[in-house]
Amino acid sequence: MTELPLSRGAAGTAVRDLQRRLVAAGVGVDGDEPGCFHDGTDAAVRAFQDRRGLRIDGICGRQTWSSLVEAGHRLGERFLYLRQPMLRGDDVGELQRLLGGLGFDAGRVDGIFGRATADALDEFQRNAGLTTDGICGPDTLAGLRRVTARGGSTAEGATVARVRETEALRAAPARLAGRRVAVADA
Incomplete structure (x- = not known):
């Protein structure tokens, strides 16, 4: 189990794993030595958090780590089925x-x-x-x-x-009159 949270100044195999997962998720870690959490890793964590709709703080806590693990799953790499706890990714x-x-x-x-x-x-x-x-x-x-x-x-x-x-929103214009509606891509 990775020691969390990981933040600026951390070093070691946990940071190296974090960097590997960030790169696999499509976020480049520029300028940092492997296993050293400095500006490049901080920027990559922030970019990943922003992309996933997480709190942007540059700290890899439990929520950011879980989201990184989920981002690492590619369709076809594992069997998917209903179970408890539910599979995520x-x-x-x-x-x-x-x-x-x-x-x-x-x-x-x-x-x-x-x-x-x-x-x-x-x-x-x-x-x-x-x-x-x-x-x-x-x-x-x-x-x-x-x-x-x-x-x-x-x-x-x-x-x-x-x-x-979309159809539910189209059918509800009267109920929405005078209200603010926020729509986001999940």
Whole structure:
């Protein structure tokens, strides 16, 4: 287990692991020696926190670390299925986007493999003629990629959940009159 929090001035293998995870998440660590938390690592942590909607303080605490771990998962690198605690990660978010783009209601794209994602996965497996086991493994992933490669998905970013939210907002103009509405991409 990594000793947290990690901040400016820290050094060692935990900082080296942090730097490796930041680079894997697409945030460059410029100018710092491997394993030394200085200006480059601080800037990278802040950029990552900003990108993920976290409190921007340059300190890698529990929330930033958890988000870094989630960012490290790529679709196909592990089996995805419903369990407790629920699986979390960018791979789950990508699965939700793929399912939603095909018209299967995986709910909001939040990177959490919950009941809606499990139900959408079951429905996709059933419709694709795959074993309906609720597990996104190599066969299910191949089926998803086969369908999306043939142009079976909807417009970029259009998921069932997003369409449902948009329609709910369109149907509610009277209730929103005179109110402020904040909309953000999750």
